[in-house]
Amino acid sequence: MTRPLTHLERLEAESIHIMREVVAETQNPVMLYSVGKDSAVMLHLARKAFFPSPPPFPLLHVDTTWKFQEMYKLRAKAAKDAGMELLVYQNLEAKERGINPFDHGSLHTDMWKTEGLKQALDKYGFDAAFGGARRDEEKSRAKERIFSFRTASHGWDPKNQRPELWNLYNARKSARVGERGESIRVFPISNWTELDIWQYIHLEGIEIVPLYFSAMRPTVERDGMLLMVDDERFRLNPGEVPVERSIRFRTLGCYPLTGAVESEAATLPAIIQEMLLTTTSERQGRTIDKDEGGAGMEVKKQQGYF
């Protein structure tokens, strides 16, 4: 008898199945692309799902202008390699008002990301958006559906989500011609864990932003977080001097909001080893969750943040 499929083979097949369902049953899908490792895996899966065709939807990056420089570099290359159109959206109002992570705290995320995403989806009239969220990331996500419904105003109602049985997904939604209708967020890698993601990147040789690997980088320490001085916009407090440290990132967001870890791990196996032996969960590196106590992500989600 042939060997049974491995868990990664099954996860891959499931994700591909989900992506194909969306393409077959929606009018105007898009893949949200954040340039992080989960996005890298999603993009890779999309290329597999539709090969030899290029994925039949564009990539959308909801940009905040505050991402790491190395992320911007990989973004263009990845889209080109996949033969996909890359749409970059920046919230004009946030831009005009000069919203930034130094002066505006959580307003920065609200305007650039939450509002920016809604505006971008409305502007292009996307009725389905792939996102890279995983159920293992955070408690409130453990119950998220793979197809998650959003009202015309992008709201998420946790009490009113459709049951998902077997691998039958219901992608029907109301949309009258010329009107902004309901839309769906689809999470094809819901059932992957962080370890699965890393292992898959390792096995498939998927290109990721070099910031995930350790290197000497200029840093300052603030409120117990190590921040990287990625460009000249970084505001140093009086007396602060950037120090070169061997660091890497477990998760990537806006550079002034993303904490680094001190590490020597410069290869994928070393990163995985470090991750498995570490004792804090992934989202620790991001400041978003701490906002509103335990229910942080859930509140964000009801407001339309991914």
Place this chain on the structure above:
Amino acid sequence: MTDASHDPVYVTEVLIAEDIDAYLDQHQHKTMLRFITCGSVDDGKSTLIGRLLYDSKMIFEDQLASLESESKKVGTQGQEIDFALLVDGLAAEREQGITIDVAYRFFSTEKRKFIVADCPGHEQYTRNMVTGASTADLAVILIDARKGVLVQTRRHSFLCHLLGIRNIVLAVNKLDLVGYDQVVFDAIVAEYSAFAKEIGIAAFTAMPISGFKGDNIIAPSENTPWYTGPPLLTHLETVELDTTRDAARPFRMPVQWVNRPNLDFRGFSGLIATGSVKPGDAVRVLPSGKTSTVKSIVTFDGELDEARAGQSVTICLDDEIDCSRGNVLAPADNPPQSADQFEATIVWMDDEPLLPGRAYWLKLATQTVSATVHEPKYQVNVNNMEHLAAKTLELNAIGVANIATDRPIIFEPYEHHRQLGGFIFVDKLSNATIAAGMIHFALRRSQNVHWQALEVSREKHAILKNQKPAVLWFTGLSGAGKSTIANLVEKKLHRMNRHTFLLDGDNVRHGLNRDLGFTDADRVENIRRVGEVAKLMADAGLVVIAAFISPFRAEREMVRKMLPTGEFIEIYVDTPLSVAEARDVKGLYKKARAGDLSNFTGLDSPYEAPEAPELRIDTMRLSTEQAAEQIVA
């Protein structure tokens, strides 16, 4: 506890630290098992899951810290860690202290990755359990050793069996609280055995455990020397997977998407449901029945020599034959059946109950068709498996009914094939997923009733009458003026030498529909019959004028879909309720207000106004004569 060198978690940690490549190699070759845990409140489900996560290092220190602080705040275990908080997700639920949905958890051991569907035990949440069970290879049914087999135990077992879970673990928990007494354990197992046999569960695996103390979870417990079976985790690591069984069955692949990057390539993409396929295999495309040979199995990683159940692939055929989404690829000599009438078990999942006769979308694999459900044959009481008479199915009800689809679908009985036997119903207006179903078998009728091709076509009928057939459908409240206007319209058309016929609600209820009343279900059937009659008359070339309250949008849409595009003309006779009631030509409103008539549209039964009628007649502004003029013009 046993010494650390035997502890699989400890061994894994050493391996990670000392030889990460060897660890990665091990992780890469793991298989995957999905299981569901069921139990009543306080049976210890969350503690068990929490322990599995904790023991396999799936809880990080920061999560543990927040868990500890939350345990003190809202936990139910005093100062102890409340694992339920770890597996409860949404804020509102946390406040109410109940789990109301399915949560998915992940952990892995040396051999397998596990996905756990955590389902609540409350009766009103049958829908969640069914959802969780639909993807599970195995079910862990927890029993509190002090309480024994409860009503909930029966219900959970029945649902797991119904959803086709073949591996059932009866975990007799809290054994520490009964002194690890074999007599207690044996008695529970005996009671469960009798029940299991009754409902058709052929085999199950019983284990004495304590999730709290860790007995027989990852290692055999010294407290139960009389138990010789494996600990829970060992069983989970070695039990046969559904995908392994699926791979050994005949090849079936529902086509999801046709891959056509250019004129030289045409591939059929899908997830192989069962069996395996190789280049050179003779295959049949269903429902067309055309055959061809597999030319290649294309993937991003190169062409495959063989593909099997659980893989997502793209298949190219030797011949240019028609094949599209919803079709199924199968071996040429062993195709699945096709039919348009079935008996099925239905689990209702929506607040709005089943309406027999209403058309819903039915999605099965990649096929979506319009389907109606007959009145249920019976409903099952999930607590004692008794059959009850039922006219409908309400939220969380399970029943057996016949289903008719508007065209044949490719299927397999659910008990042999989850992917081609399980389906969902989607409401055509709200788009909600309102039910799940499992096909038992096709009704013979559908194989014997054939369409007779008619030689005098509907076109020829129409040409002879020198007119274009149409159905003028009047809808509106009782007393809105539908019948009066409809009559005037018919007279005018008659004078213009048009061949017409008027179907009136009152008249039809004296004959064709005299067995129907005014419940929602009867109203649906009323309109379905009238729709079919109108369609036959339109086929005969007539201009049909139909005057019916027809209060539900869904049924008017159903009639519209029965007819060729453009032939259904919806005319909304728009009279406000207050005006219709003031007119009260037939004295019905008065009777209804007096309580002598029930289910009266506009009063205690809803009227759903058309959203985009072809014509709207405002009876406040137009006389009936003017209205008729406008319609005829």
